[in-house]
Structure formats: structure tokens, C-alpha cells
Amino acid sequence: MASVTPAQLAEWQEAVGRQLVEEETLHPAPLRRYAQALGYDGQSTLPPLAHWACFLPSPADDEIGPDGHPKRGSFLPDVSLPRRMFAASEMHFPSPLVIGQKTRQTSEIIALTHKLGGSGDLIFAKVEKRLEQDGLVRVREVQTYVYRADGQRTPMPVPENPMPQGEIWEPEEVNLFRFSAATANAHRIHYDRPYATEIEGYPALVIHGPFTAAKLAALAQRSGTLASFSFRAMAPLFLGQPVWLRESDGVYQAIRCDGVVAMEAKASLQ
Template sequence: MPELSGCLTGWRPEPLVEHDTLALEQARALAAALGTSAAPADELPPLWHWVHFLDWPQHAELGEDGHPISGRFLPPIPDRRRMFAGGRLSVTAPLRLGTPAERRSELGEVVAKRGRSGDMVFVTVRSEYRQDGELRLTEEQDYVYRSGESAAKDPHATRPTRAPASEAPWQEPFVGDPVRLFRFSALTANSHRIHYDAPYCRDVERYPGLVVHGPLLVLKLAELARRHEHPVRELSYRLNRPVFAGDPVLLCGGPDGRLSVRTAPDQVVVDASFA
């Protein structure tokens, strides 16, 4: 197999401009999926724009894994596997529901690396969101792409049976069950089979269970801060390892701006900070 850096020679896709009406219905549906008591009526909370600006490729344009075969910012590497790795959000002003919005996305940093589990490509996509010509959100999302499967995966790995203890001021136990994963996949136009097809997860991608969406975990952390009446203007987050359906985790945080998702005995699977 050629080094992945060679596959990226000359790859520099043009920026992409998209529009959305920011209809209220998506916010109501997300509130129900998250278990939030009330849906927003006028402004989107941080990260809730993830259920807008959706892309629905034709069925024939999807690969065996359910992920699009091609896309503006998908690197041209063979047998591509995608993982959501982290990101950053800066809120100048909240997006207003019912007001047309524009998103301009462009390719950021692209780095090919060789690790213990094989070659990987790290890709950052930077997006700016505007309403009435005014910048309201700036976002960067980091993805890791691998060619083929990682030999480090273990479909028989030991799973946690309880959430860890914590002294964090804010705590919320959480378990990502298959029904919630299905609803979140539908809300975000995510047809990746790792979130709903258990045999595929185990037999093809070698995961021990359905994978809980990284964005779902990050959204739950942002909601933890919002529920404690701490507005989020800046948010940075990193996903260290996957969480699987049925695994008990603990959402932790505090007014010091630190957030995390933890699993027993005390492992940080998502690390985040806000201001």
C-alpha cells in the first residue's frame, strides 16, 4: 500500500458555501433526543447547529460502511475509515432560529502521520456561519482518516459495567442506548453503520459494540454547562477513545471551565474546556 501522504498530492478542494433556513423543527427534535426539557424558541444553543446544514447523498453514493464515497473534504485515500477526533467552537453571537444562515467551509490543516496502528491522515475543516452578513460562529472540526482497519481494535475488549466516582461539581450519568443513537443518526444525516449495525461493527470494523457518536457526547457536555447557567462562548474538545452503546459513563464539569466524559475506573474518554 502506498504511503497516504502520496495520495494527498495536489488535493486542495475549493471552499464550500451552503445555506439553511434554521427551521425550528430540527431544534425540537434534537431536544427530544437529548432529553432536554424545553426546546429553544429563538436562538440555537452551542453546537445545536449540528442538526442543520445537512447533506443527504443519493443512496448509490454511499459506501459499504454507509459513509459517502466522495465529498468535498474527504481525503482521496483507499479503503477510507473516518473517526471524529475533536474540534473548537467560537460563538460571536448565537444563531437565530427561523433566520436564513450561510456556512462557508474550507480545508484547514492536513497532516499524514504513521503511528503504532498504521498510517493516518488528520484533516481539519474550518467553517464560518453568518446571518444577515454578520459572523456568528467560527468552528473547526478535526477528523482522522485511516486506510483500512486498525490492528489495535479488539471486538472482545472488556467493557465497563459502572460509571466512575467523581468529585466534580457537575455530574450526570449517561448511557448511549441504541434507540438514542438511531435518533441522533437520523437528526444529523449520519448513515455510518457503526452507529446502528451491530454485526457490521463487530465483524467488519472490529468494535465490541455500537459506537456512541462523538458529537452526541460533546453536545451532552455543552448541555451540562448550559443547564448550570454557564454560557459557552468558546469550546474546545478532544475525543480520546470511543464509547460503546450500553457503556455507563459520567459527564463531569464545573464552573472552572473543565468538562469531561469519564468511564470506570477513571478514564477520560472525552476532554473539553469552555469559556
């Protein structure tokens, strides 16, 4: 049964078309920290999805919500559903970013829709981001966020036998912290275990969706320069359990120890 009223939805949809324009110079230090968080030396080429190290949020203490995210209602609408996740993204890279150049990012809310899922109300917000240098769009990304109710507690996945196939990725707590720091992601599910388990109902710290996406993009980038990359998060990944990264017929997947596909991605090369 829906708990979101038509009046609430109409109010939130008033945010569609809202824009945020920011400008900054693309400095090498944030890109180096981001590269190192992904396991690169940070001294050579730009790491996969390097634009995620740019235009980082910097809210004041009183502008941060209880989950660690910036409070809603400034740019994104004040959706009342308590849980918010980065669910999917579609990116295009028309030309490479140039370090040291002044860069403009325009963020625009392009859609806000309501659906009923198995756990109840779901609100999907789509935000387009365009990064420009010298009047040229270098990166275009459409991010999808999903808002939902609290829901039931999530059990720890039970490993299957035989184990999945692919490259094993086993991030540790420090890796999660470094990625959070490099992307200014203060969501507490990635570093505050009591909050993650007692408040949000997860069995352990949650591996960042963007961290997983960047690892899949790195896998795709071994074959050439990315022209486009898209991903969809399908299930959470937890600290303390291995993740298998693999490619099959042009589809890149992150697989949990129980065989569940946690993320699926596609890429095209220039």
C-alpha cells in the first residue's frame, strides 16, 4: 500500500528542473588521493571515473543529516522516506578532462518518479551532471537515487559452494575509509558499524556502490579508453566477505559470495 500521497509527490516534483552550477580548477591532489583509494599509484593516467573526485560536497556540521548525508531540501527535495541510495548511473566521456583547467559542473534534477516495490514506496530521482572545460562537455552523467522506507533487517549472505568465478576483491575497513575520504562520502553505513547494523539493519559495514562501480570500470578500462559506462546496483555488498569481479559478453558484474549479482555494468570503448 502506498504511503506517499499525491500532494507529497507533486511537492517533491517541483524540484525537477532545479540546477546547481559550480566551478573549480581541476587540481591533481584530489585526483591522486582518489586514484590511490582505488589501488592506483596516482602518478600516471587519470583513474576510472575520475570526475567523482571533483566537486565534492562540503556541508557545514549543521547541514548534515543523521545518516551522514547532506540534509535534504537544498538541492535534492526533502523526500520523507528515510533511506537514500545511489542506485544507478549512465556516463558518457566525449573528451578527456584536463588537469589544471577551470571546470564547470552543472547539476540538474531531470526526473522524480514514484513506484511501489515489494518493500513499499520507492522514489527515484534522476540528476544529470555535465562537466565542461573550455566550453566543451567532457563528462555527462545521469545519476539515479532511490528513496525507500526502513524495511526489514538484511541477513549476512551465506557463501555458496562452489564459489563464484572471477577476480577476487576483498576490501578492508581502511579501504572503505580511504574511498569515503577521497569522495567526501560521509554516509555512516560505510564506517560506523553500530549505525549500519543497529539503525539501518545491515549485518556489517556496506561497501560503497561507487567503489564497486569504479572497480568494474577499471576492469573494462583494461581493454581501452572508456567512451561510456553505466551500472545498476542490485544488492548490497558487505565488508568481510569476498567479491568476485568478472566480465562476460560485454557485461561486467560484481558477485557476492552467495552467487547474487550485486552490481551489473556495461561499457563502450573509444
